Amino acid sequence: MTHPATSPVDHIRTWLPELTAWRRDFHAHPETGFEEHRTAGLIAERLRAMGIEVTTGIGRTGVVGTLRHGPGNRAVGLRADMDALDMAEANGFAHASTIPGKMHGCGHDGHSTMLLAAARYLAETKRFDGTVHFIFQPAEEGQGGARAMLADGLFERFPCDAIYGLHNRPGMRVGQFGLCAGPMMAGAAFFDLTIQGRGGHGARPESTIDPVVIGAQIIGAWQTIIARSVAPADTGVVTTTGFEAGSAYNVIPDRVVLRGTVRAFRAETMRLIETRMRELASGIATGFGATATLDFREIAAPLVNQPTQTDLIADAAAGLVGEAHVDRRRVPAMGSEDFAYMLAERPGAYILVGNGEGEGGCEVHNPGYDFNDAAIPYGGGVLAATVERDLAPR
Numbered sequence: 001m002t003h004p005a006t007s008p009v010d011h012i013r014t015w016l017p018e019l020t021a022w023r024r025d026f027h028a029h030p031e032t033g034f035e036e037h038r039t040a041g042l043i044a045e046r047l048r049a050m051g052i053e054v055t056t057g058i059g060r061t062g063v064v065g066t067l068r069h070g071p072g073n074r075a076v077g078l079r080a081d082m083d084a085l086d087m088a089e090a091n092g093f094a095h096a097s098t099i100p101g102k103m104h105g106c107g108h109d110g111h112s113t114m115l116l117a118a119a120r121y122l123a124e125t126k127r128f129d130g131t132v133h134f135i136f137q138p139a140e141e142g143q144g145g146a147r148a149m150l151a152d153g154l155f156e157r158f159p160c161d162a163i164y165g166l167h168n169r170p171g172m173r174v175g176q177f178g179l180c181a182g183p184m185m186a187g188a189a190f191f192d193l194t195i196q197g198r199g200g201h202g203a204r205p206e207s208t209i210d211p212v213v214i215g216a217q218i219i220g221a222w223q224t225i226i227a228r229s230v231a232p233a234d235t236g237v238v239t240t241t242g243f244e245a246g247s248a249y250n251v252i253p254d255r256v257v258l259r260g261t262v263r264a265f266r267a268e269t270m271r272l273i274e275t276r277m278r279e280l281a282s283g284i285a286t287g288f289g290a291t292a293t294l295d296f297r298e299i300a301a302p303l304v305n306q307p308t309q310t311d312l313i314a315d316a317a318a319g320l321v322g323e324a325h326v327d328r329r330r331v332p333a334m335g336s337e338d339f340a341y342m343l344a345e346r347p348g349a350y351i352l353v354g355n356g357e358g359e360g361g362c363e364v365h366n367p368g369y370d371f372n373d374a375a376i377p378y379g380g381g382v383l384a385a386t387v388e389r390d391l392a393p394r
């Protein structure tokens with residue numbers, strides 16, 4: 001497949017030095033959930049310079065740019081996330097984080113830059129008929145930024161007939177794309193289980209109700225939920241990541257706290273897992289004379305791609321890089337993504353953009369990760385090409 005002369009990828013690539021400078025500046029100044037003031041300010045400023053109408057303060061630090069062209073009344077939303085992570089960066093390059101304990105470890109600096117690139121391209125070429133809303137979302141990393149924007153009336157104020165989003169994927173070559181129709185990323189929940197027993201001397205266990213032993217039994221019992229309660233063709237994850245107990249060698253503590261995460265591709269499976277966790281925890285605790293209180297909080301819904309928009313963005317990607325470089329049947333991942341809440345309200349699709357195998361191959365949320373600037377034209381290009389297809393002039 002030859003690239004047409006007007007390919008958005010090639011067009012955006014002519015701005016790559018400037019876009020790379022923008023991306024690295026975001027990287028050097030990471031801001032975590034709902035604190036993206038500098039980032040949002042720069043995004044608003046750059047959108048205005050492109051002649052795009054800007055609304056700020058949606059979902060606290062969110063930004064929406066609106067671009068209209070032609071008589072069409074169909075509207076498309078393109079969404080990127082802006083937030084960084086609470087983690088220390090291990091990289092020593094010039095654009096490494098200047099803020100101790102904060103890092104763009106998930107590439108949202110790159111996603112924001114890709115969306116700015118798409119906006120600039122669409123504002124300049126205007127080969128579409130209708131309205132495009134450029135949605136820059138805060139607080140994707142488990143803090144509810146998508147829900148904050150929705151609660152602020154995102155789709156009432158900026159009606160969208162379809163929405164599209166993306167994420168970089170380390171280990172996938174630059175210029176490759178992947179997605180699937182239906183559930184593509186899992187829903188996620190965090191939990192804390194407090195077990196209240198009765199503490200005492202470590203050498204006199206008969207006078208205590210030892211919550212450490214109870215906690216150990218519960219962790220083991222929970223592992224049977226996926227094996228025995230969830231149907232084999234369905235799937236899920238129950239992971240206990242924290243076990244907070246006593247600190248002395250000879251003291252049995254009064255209480256312990258277990259914490260961790262649950263993942264599932266269907267809301268019903270998530271509810272089933274929660275119910276079984278509660279039943280097993282309280283049943284086991286009661287058997288020992290203790291009590292167990294479970295705080296179970298959903299932090300992301302399952303991300304579900306709609307078939308029409310999945311085909312449309314996959315066709316747009318194939319138009320840019322050729323069908324051989326688009327994996328339309330990518331295996332769903334157990335990670336989760338806040339964009340799921342927007343996709344639950346409007347039809348749309350989410351696509352993965354290759355971040356590279358060697359350079360760019362370091363996994364996200366790793367202290368050595370960096371977004372690969374060579375991917376900017378592909379991410380920006382696929383969003384722009386999707387608009388040109390979804391809002392094609394008649």
Ligand SMILES: [Zn+2]
Binds near residue numbers: 105141364365
């Ligand atoms: Zn992340």
Ligand SMILES: [Zn+2]
Binds near residue numbers: 106
């Ligand atoms: Zn991310």
